Amino acid sequence: xxxxxxxxxxxxxxxxxxxxxxxxxxxxxxxxxxxxxxxxxxxxxxxxxxxxxxxxxxxxxxxxxxxxxxxxxxxxxxxxxxxxxxxxxxxxxxxxxxxxxxxxxxxxxxxxxxxxxxxxxxxxxxxxxxxxxxxxxxxxxxxxxxxxxxxxxxxxxxxxxxxxxxxxxxxxxxxxxxxxxxxxxxxxxxxxxxxxxxxxxxxxxxxxxxxxxxxxxxxxxxxxxxxxxxxxxxxxxxxxxxxxxxxxxxxxxxxxxxxxxxxxxxxxxxxxxxxxxxxxxxxxxxxxxxxxxxxxxxxxxxxxxxxx
Ligand SMILES: Cc1ncc(COP(=O)(O)O)c(C=O)c1O
Numbered sequence: 001x002x003x004x005x006x007x008x009x010x011x012x013x014x015x016x017x018x019x020x021x022x023x024x025x026x027x028x029x030x031x032x033x034x035x036x037x038x039x040x041x042x043x044x045x046x047x048x049x050x051x052x053x054x055x056x057x058x059x060x061x062x063x064x065x066x067x068x069x070x071x072x073x074x075x076x077x078x079x080x081x082x083x084x085x086x087x088x089x090x091x092x093x094x095x096x097x098x099x100x101x102x103x104x105x106x107x108x109x110x111x112x113x114x115x116x117x118x119x120x121x122x123x124x125x126x127x128x129x130x131x132x133x134x135x136x137x138x139x140x141x142x143x144x145x146x147x148x149x150x151x152x153x154x155x156x157x158x159x160x161x162x163x164x165x166x167x168x169x170x171x172x173x174x175x176x177x178x179x180x181x182x183x184x185x186x187x188x189x190x191x192x193x194x195x196x197x198x199x200x201x202x203x204x205x206x207x208x209x210x211x212x213x214x215x216x217x218x219x220x221x222x223x224x225x226x227x228x229x230x231x232x233x234x235x236x237x238x239x240x241x242x243x244x245x246x247x248x249x250x251x252x253x254x255x256x257x258x259x260x261x262x263x264x265x266x267x268x269x270x271x272x273x274x275x276x277x278x279x280x281x282x283x284x285x286x287x288x289x290x291x292x293x294x295x296x297x298x299x300x301x302x303x304x305x306x307x308x
Pocket of ligand 1: 039167193194195196197198216217218219221255256257258
């Protein structure tokens with residue numbers, strides 16, 4: 001998906017013009033994947049743009065950095081402020097937000113500890129991640145032949161740039177085979193997540209999603225959807241799932257900051273449920289998008305209003 005350019009990017013404490021936000025080709029992260037990042041969205045509300053779960057995303061960024069011994073040279077409060085500043089500077093009402101912390105230029109060799117830590121926050125308009133009609137029609141997915149990186153090789157507790165090369169293998173395999181997205185199994189054969197989304201199944205009105213320990217990212221949309229579903233009266237469980245649990249589900253859907261709540265209509269050429277967005281998925285989408293727009297009082301604390 002081509003990027004829609006805007007004016008400014010926040011880089012190491014300053015708002016710089018879009019085309020001047022550059023790093024050296026010998027930056028450590030380019031060679032060894034030594035970066036951590038976040039994906040966040042800001043939504044349009046009647047009070048102007050509001051960032052969805054900003055504090056949670058900033059906390060996860062610090063947890064990811066800690067795992068890789070990266071000291072972020074700004075406080076969480078400063079990054080919250082920088083996020084608001086860069087959205088305002090670009091005059092955006094809604095956008096995707098990409099904070100990135102990398103090991104920069106100055107050292108070569110695998111040891112990252114003496115390389116500087118650079119911080120970037122970029123924003124740009126980004127529509128539905130899996131295609132404009134995906135939120136309604138759903139997507140076709142393939143269980144990947146690639147396994148998800150194990151907890152003791154590249155831990156899924158961190159959102160590190162390097163581990164996404166695993167997601168890239170699965171994503172490209174699924175696209176080349178004519179599907180929209182992939183789901184990876186762990187080495188034990190349990191479902192983990194998509195290349196950039198968590199997964200849920202619905203059976204007899206009960207929602208189930210794999211536990212974090214299966215090897216999926218501790219998704220913020222995943223927790224949000226679990227909370228919304230329970231508030232709507234659904235039973236929600238975290239259990240290991242195998243691929244046939246997807247084939248035999250009444251409904252299945254992805255959750256993620258980029259993908260939001262995207263129905264899954266086919267898995268490995270087997271139709272899931274009725275083959276289109278099911279009633280539970282639709283109800284959850286309705287509650288989710290109302291909350292992102294600031295229309296739900298009980299979920300107001302999930303929004304950080306940019307102009308406040
Ligand atoms: C592998 C993977 N799983 C799940 C998710 C969903 O996480 P979140 O809802 O926090 O965006 C993402 C996106 O960040 C991801 O990259």
